[in-house]
Amino acid sequence: MDSWRGQIKNKNQRKKKNRFRLPMSDKDSDVEQETQNSKANILDKYANRIKTDEFVFKKSKTSKDKSDRATVENVLDPRTIKFLEKLYRNGTITKLNGCISTGKEANVYHAANETTGKQYAIKIYKTSVLIFKDRERYVDGEFRFRNTKNQHNPRKMIKIWAEKEFRNLKRLYSSGLIPTPEPVALKSHVLCMEFLTENEESPSPKLKDYQFKDTEEVGRFYQQMLVYMRLMFQKCHLIHADLSEYNSIVHKGQLYIFDVSQSVEPDHPMSLDFLRMDIKNVNDYFQRKIQVYPERLIFQFIVNDWDSIKEKFEKNTVLEEENEQTLFQYLESLPLKGEDDSNAGFEDDIFRSMHLVRSLNNLEDRDFQEFADGKITTLNELVHDINLESESESNSDSDSDSDSDLDSESDSASDSEKSWKERDTSLKGKRFEDKDEKKARKQQAKELKQDKRKTKMKKHLKKKLIKRTKK
């Protein structure tokens, strides 16, 4: 797109995420007797092959070999060592080379198989109760984990989280549509995956550290990210829910997505809020470099079915099939932020303050406009109509074309989509969520429970809008 040429904006560097450096050891207070006994043996056997200090990318990996019993024992608890041992025993890895990242929920280690020369990332989840409290909101309402009773036992929880990440990663990887590190093995809370690296000296950079060649390349990566978000949603039925320049890596010229433990399926009651947050994060990052699309249009691009996407495309272009190429084509046809309608300056603000409902899927531009004009404050009524429509099936004698649009949408939905639509329709939106704003999130969760409390458009926005329309 032309407008991406020479549009580099000043980098307005903003810290996205606080990475807390925590002490690496997780105390496991009541360790089984059996584990205790075998602990000594395991340590004797593997300590010299487990390095736990920081992993440095250097030709000479001999940056003081700190692997010894004492340090390993200090850093990894016996249970972790036990599961790590399984990876040695089945021949996956031969050496743990050191720590790449210490995160809130997990530490990531670099490992290798010296025989095959393959490199691995070993993600080891930590038993930190405080953190898992926050994580419950991702598991609550997650259909796949509905039978999980052990949400208060930290040890069982980390196992669930690791399993969740492994399953999500497998789903994305095996789709062949979204580049991710290859999931290799899972032993309890120890997850082993392919390590993304160009070679031994240079790791593949995170998107945030990637040096773009030019503005056009920025635009291409931006569109690629949006296409992956759609494919993830449409084909893999997952919303990343923590997507940003921190959880994507540019590997061999391609964008790779990872860190998917918190990803949810569309049937999660907050999935669309998570999606909206992902869109915001992605836009925030790219907006510092190029002109971006309005968040609402991205949202529609991701959740709308192919037929309605096709429909909105220019008449003389044929977009028969949904594939990467046609999705890129479609994106090319979208106006960039500020280019399209009267709400130019703050349409993202409006979109963020909208009461999000699952059936926003096929809402037309005029619905958005009506909302923006203050004619409707929430979209509840529209959703209500949709439900009635789908219940009364063929009784589509309604007059407005908006209704028929919505009708056809529910008709063309696949069975699985239908089932999640039916299961959950009442959702609460959230305003301006920033991923670090924990407080806001908690408040959100509360609101979610206090049923039927209507979310109104923010007063100052409404005022602004009224002012504008009076002009």
Ligand code: ADP
């Ligand atoms: P967290 O939940 O702590 O954010 P991540 O899965 O994002 O955990 O991993 C933390 C960091 O470890 C990443 O930012 C990245 O630098 C590195 N990392 C994780 N997995 C891989 C991988 N498969 N290949 C290369 N680096 C990885």
Ligand code: MN
């Ligand atoms: Mn991460």
